Amino acid sequence: MTETILDFNNVSKKFGRFQALDSVSFEIKRGDVYGLIGENGAGKTTIMKLITKLSPLRHGSISLFGETTGHYQQALKRTGAMIESPAAFGNLTVDQNLKVIAKQNGIQSKNAIDDAISFVGLEKKRKTKAKHLSLGQRQRLGLAFAILPHPDFLILDEPINGLDPSGIIEIRKLLYKLNHERQTTILISSHILSELYQVSTKFGFIHHGKFIKQLTKAELDKEKQSGIRLEVNDVAKAAEVLDNAKIKPFSVSNNHSIFVQTNQLDTGKLSQLLIMNGVELNGMTKQEGSLEQYYTTLLKQTDEGEK
Amino acid sequence: MINQIRADMYRLTHSWGFYITLGLVVAYSFLITKSKSVGGIMVNGNQDALTRLSRENWTALDGIRGTTMSSSVLMYVLIGLFVIIIGYEFSQQTYKNTLISGISRFQFITAKYVMLLISILITIAAYFATVIAVSLILGRHVGTSWAHLMSTTGITTIAVAFFISIVFSIAILTLIVTNSVVISSILIVIFPLAVATIHIFADWNWLKYIDFFGVSNDVSLGKLTISQFGPYLLTCAIILVVCIGVSLLTIREKEL
Structure with a gap:
């Protein structure tokens, strides 16, 4: 039986009176590229923030790599994420920013940084300060942060925002490589549904905070x-x-x-x-x-x- | 937590802000020592010591005492370290990268405080080392035995750095509650001024326990014995535990 990476179980979330999530449940299995689809404010980012503990969980339970809510600090070490806009230290170069992330994650190997930089195609920008990067390049840097520790589970919130067409194609290839070569399980959201369709193997639809449907790509192809x-x-x-x-x-x-x-x-x-x-x-x-x-x-x- | 401190140390040593801060501190120390001018914000300025320092030819020990009396001004320079080490994390939201890496909230807050303490310690050590170096260059006497000078310098360095770090722990709490680097920096600026001003209008004896720079002066002048030092340390420990504890509770419940 395929291992369950994420078990998001009956999770609700309120911001004041606004019900951001209403009893949302879904599972992500090892090897899935899970496309999360929903309108603005549907609750996609909230789901990602709850998984990464950037948002406190009040109702329901989340299990990551078999570890349950509140106690999955170790599981988070196996997870990489880029949520909302990528954040970097503007006065540090691409290389230096990655060194900071490497030190935070206890990564000693210098090759890991070289790999991450070449993986996202920022070789020519490694000595450039983060504040001088374009939106697309910052997006790539955020992706490099997320993949640097070689995570088993990758969470990407709108990773192709601000990318030009060639950048989108490269990110698509990159996700394919991560999924196929490194067996990385991926949770991804995007407003560009055609793009999401190309990379995802499973889809979850969320609307006004409610999880309305989940289906595999094969099932989707039959239904659409x-x-x-x-x-x-x-x-x-x-x-x-x-x-x-x-x-x-x-x-x-x-x-x-x-x-x-x-x-x-x-x-x-x-x-x-x-x-x-x-x-x-x-x-x-x-x-x-x-x-x-x-x-x-x-x-x-x-x-x-x-x- | 060690990884986070290493990451912050790397970031600090690759930041111009750190070297500029260090340069300003050394320059300030040099100017005080060379010109024999003492100034700062104090609740109970030690008039005898001030008068003596203004009259006498300074020895290295007098230099240490004079710069200790002027150390409250360092708070304003050291705001730079606060902004680099923790302020920037919140203004640029890079804390997301940090917290996603699997570090607990407690480790995050503690690592930030420890890093601030280390960086302040380095800067204050440079501040007093400059006094000794400048005094020797100017051909001044040591003013006591070398052992006594070094122990006074060491204890004063630790006391000043620790007291500044307590104010910064209050600023960390303010930053986490308000998400504003500006408000927390303003707190650092007004803290010594507020203590001095309140003391003028309200003659509250307990204010001496949070008059950190006054305590530092007494330490350098040898006016505080170990037993007298207890209540001050206890006050600091309580402030530190409360600030870190409330910061932790706040960040746990916060939408980041």
């Missing part, structure tokens, strides 16, 4: 919708035509749009069918199912369920 979007003049008539032709499932999105939830249809034949039955076809788009779309639909369903 792909199909054909039709722009028509008369949705009722178009729906009737599709129904008669036994083209299912489909959903009416609005007065002019129908979404046919299958990608297996011949689009030429479909347009011919509609036109022949007197439906004016104004547009047809083949749509691949995306994480964004799945997320939007999931939130809509959750909000409707709450009403």
Whole structure:
């Protein structure tokens, strides 16, 4: 059985009257790259701060590497994290900042610092003071801090914020390497869902402090919708035509749009069918199912369920 | 905790602020010793000693006593060390890196206090070492036996450094409660002034127990015996335990 790295059990958190987390439970297994998805203020950062003890736990329990809340100082030594914006000593160079982290973690090997610097691609900036780094470079430095002690579990809060496209690709490769070469388990959040989809093997959805769904990438691929979007003049008539032709499932999105939830249809034949039955076809788009779309639909369903 | 002290020591020795502070302290000590000028903030300025020091040709021992009387001013210079060692952690939020590394809150607070004490000790040692060096360069007499001079210097160094560290422990608590380097630095600035001012308006005898620089003066002048020193040490120990304890409780409950 795969080892449970993190067991986040029935955790609630309030800031004044604001319920930041409401009975949130989820597990992360060894080797997972766990993508945490939620809107701003959903509770992603709060979860990460609770795990790393930057926020005191009041309700529920957290177990890290089998050690329980309040007593997992040793488990934290096996954990690396970058939460919110990366913090570094501005007047120290990249090299010196990493030396400080190395000393804090009792790391003697000089190679560890060289490895971390080359891992995040900051070789040319190692003598540059942290205050002179760009946002993307600071992000890389924060990542270097997190991976320097070779953690078994890595927590990354919006690690690709401020990175240019090539930086995003490099971070993606880096996370892949960490997960595959060092067997690092990763908990990651990002607003760029397409990116999160590429790196994660498991997803947890959080909305207004509630954990609404967890699924693996394979399950997500099955669930997320792909199909054909039709722009028509008369949705009722178009729906009737599709129904008669036994083209299912489909959903009416609005007065002019129908979404046919299958990608297996011949689009030429479909347009011919509609036109022949007197439906004016104004547009047809083949749509691949995306994480964004799945997320939007999931939130809509959750909000409707709450009403 | 040792790792944290090592990390802070590395950071301190790679910071210009530390060397500037050290330079200012040495320069201040040099000026006092050379010009034989004494000044500072005191609750009970020892008039006899002040008069004697203003009249006599200084020996190295007089230099130690004169600079001890002027040591309250060092608080303002040493704020730099407070900012480098702990203030910056809070203003730049680098404490996140520190606390995530698995160090406990108690170890974090204690390591910061110990590091402050060590750095203050180094700086104060340099302050008094400068007095002896300048006195010898200027051809002044030792003023007593070398053994007595060294023991007086050693005890005074420890007393001054310890008393300053007590004020800094109050500043650590203020920093953790308020998250403000400015407020905690202001506290360091006003502490000796406040003690002196309150003493002028309210003749409270107990103020002498927190008049740390007055105690240091008495130590250097040999006016305090070991038995008389007890209540002062006890006061300091209580302040230290309360400050570290409340800092610990505060940081445990704090959203970081």
